[in-house]
Amino acid sequence: MPDRWTIAFDADDTLWHNERFFRSTQSRFVELLRDHAGEDHLRERLLAAERRNLGRYGFGVKGFVLSMIETAIEVSDARVPATAISEIMAMGRDMLAHPIELLPGVREAVEALSGAARLMLVTKGDLLDQERKLAQSGLGDAFDAVEIVSDKTAPVYAAIFARHAVAPARAVMVGNSLKSDVIPVIEAGGWGIHVPFEATWELEHAAPPLGHPRFRQIDSLAALPAEVARLRA
Known part of the structure; x- marks a missing residue:
């Protein structure tokens, strides 16, 4: 579509x-x-x-x-x-070896958006560990594509968009890190939705791009379907 x-x-x-x-x-x-x-x-x-x-x-x-x-x-x-x-x-x-524990509202948000939008997982870290966690999460089948990258920068997001024929203006990245999940995807032409977490690694800290037209913040993933609906309106 x-x-x-x-x-x-x-x-x-x-x-x-x-x-x-x-x-x-x-x-x-x-x-x-x-x-x-x-x-x-x-x-x-x-x-x-x-x-x-x-x-x-x-x-x-x-x-x-x-x-x-x-x-x-x-x-x-x-x-x-x-x-x-x-x-x-x-x-x-x-x-x-630690078992995976989903955050509140995650499964419901993913299921609500599945089908209505193309879902991707874009994460960085060790390949085997991230594959293990995704398999244990029970969410693997919900994603149309999975990208495990060494870092998250604007060129990395641009390459992902190009590889999957994604129009940046209709792409949203959702994550807890302003530095990795929000700011670079906005620089690549997409939308960044910040979901603050209780603790963030010091090397992931960054100032929020307040006032940017493609920046949003929600309290939890439970609010994501409604936020996406507003973007599409």
Whole structure:
């Protein structure tokens, strides 16, 4: 249909819980290294390692684990015991095995929009982990296309739109990250709908593009079908 819209969803902390597992693991990491550095210093060093390593390891649990190991070696002056490294690796395995918990209103919103619009999943992170989470979510059949990317930038969104023959003016990206899910898709000519989450990774913070005609914000995905209807009106 010529007037059919495309609704793209972020995954982590938009469809299901994710950041809470990173934060709880970070707390375990701080406790594990408490004899080598204070909590604030450990958190600062870990965040710096994550920022430094994004270009090498990308987003996701595996890069997070490698950053924890690197931080443990640094703050201990390379004296961290092998047992601590083993524990960090076990933390990562726990994260990769954690069951999926959908956020409130997600299934209802996806089902309400399915058929009325073309649905896509656009998420970044480790390929195997994101595929696992999508399979466990029970939402896989609802999406007409799935894109797992290394980063979310305006050129990445433009390439996705072109690959799937999507008109940007009729494309909506929905997500919890202003930096990844909203601002770059607006730059690519689409609409960005922000769904704030209770906790957002520090490296995903950005100022909202208030006043932009293609920016919207809703409290939860339960409000998404009505918001999409207003856009199409």
